[in-house]
Amino acid sequence: MDWGLQNRLSSIIKPQNNRALMLAVDHGYFLGPTEKLENPKKVIAPLLKYCDSLMVTRGVQRTSVSATTDTPMVLRVSGGSSIIGEDLSQEDITVSIQDAIRLNASALAMSIFVGSKYEYQTIVNLGKLVSEAESYGIPVLAVTAVGKELGKDARYLSLACRVAAEQGAHIVKTYYCDNFEKVVQSCPVPIIVAGGKKIPERDALQLTFNAIKGGAVGVDMGRNIWQSEHPVAMIRAVRSIVHGNSNVDQAFKLYQKLVSEESKNRPKNKNKPNNPNQNKSKNKNKPNNPNQNKSKNPNPSKK
Numbered sequence: 001m002d003w004g005l006q007n008r009l010s011s012i013i014k015p016q017n018n019r020a021l022m023l024a025v026d027h028g029y030f031l032g033p034t035e036k037l038e039n040p041k042k043v044i045a046p047l048l049k050y051c052d053s054l055m056v057t058r059g060v061q062r063t064s065v066s067a068t069t070d071t072p073m074v075l076r077v078s079g080g081s082s083i084i085g086e087d088l089s090q091e092d093i094t095v096s097i098q099d100a101i102r103l104n105a106s107a108l109a110m111s112i113f114v115g116s117k118y119e120y121q122t123i124v125n126l127g128k129l130v131s132e133a134e135s136y137g138i139p140v141l142a143v144t145a146v147g148k149e150l151g152k153d154a155r156y157l158s159l160a161c162r163v164a165a166e167q168g169a170h171i172v173k174t175y176y177c178d179n180f181e182k183v184v185q186s187c188p189v190p191i192i193v194a195g196g197k198k199i200p201e202r203d204a205l206q207l208t209f210n211a212i213k214g215g216a217v218g219v220d221m222g223r224n225i226w227q228s229e230h231p232v233a234m235i236r237a238v239r240s241i242v243h244g245n246s247n248v249d250q251a252f253k254l255y256q257k258l259v260s261e262e263s264k265n266r267p268k269n270k271n272k273p274n275n276p277n278q279n280k281s282k283n284k285n286k287p288n289n290p291n292q293n294k295s296k297n298p299n300p301s302k303k
């Protein structure tokens, strides 16, 4: 492996422990202003120092991330469809290699849609992107996209991950599933797990723990961090599993401790509740009390 490629890869997957914590904020590329990511600059700023790398689009990188950061950028270079369009799988490469280099990308990311109408196009695009990126020493992360019509079980995900690795992807991002070990065992490159839809904090920590136990190098988590009522506490708890080898109980206790410190340190404002228990939400999907989220049986749903 070329020195530059190895160097970039090691800024994403830390060589000390072979682990990675990637913060995903690229959702707007097909979802538009995703809930709680309406203002990416505000969301990213407090979280940046707690992730090993940021998965981002060029638009958000240029407008919403400080150029003085030393956090590596994993640049999404695929797109072309939106959630209201006809077919989400119709993606192409939308960013030139020159622009990726100008943006100092540490890796390029694109989705493949194995089993979809546009399977051929996305897989061929992955092969071409790997060839081009490798000539500049830039690694490629392949995202095995899932959709309503695509499978989410170990059989499907093993196939999709293996196809990505065979095309030369250096890292594959996929979803956690039952028999996840099988997916990891049949993929010759490191696997990183997406968080999926927002689930209670403890369940997201369980997902992180299970993914690493199953052989993933780490997580590329978005919504379960920035859609939490306490994103900084959540990313620090996730980090304690990825890099601190915490178990789920330890990580969740850390989350609760940080939430309680946050509320103590928040300036008192009569109009704004500063106690997480005070701020009773009407929406069950948006819990604001960490204890509300207790569940020992996570069923992490995918996007």
Ligand code: 5RP
Residues within 6 Å of the ligand: 024, 025, 026, 027, 055, 111, 143, 194, 195, 196, 197, 220, 221, 222, 223, 224, 303
């Ligand atoms: C969008 C992506 C996201 O980066 C990925 O799904 C991770 O985010 P989340 O944890 O919210 O699922 O690849 O296509």
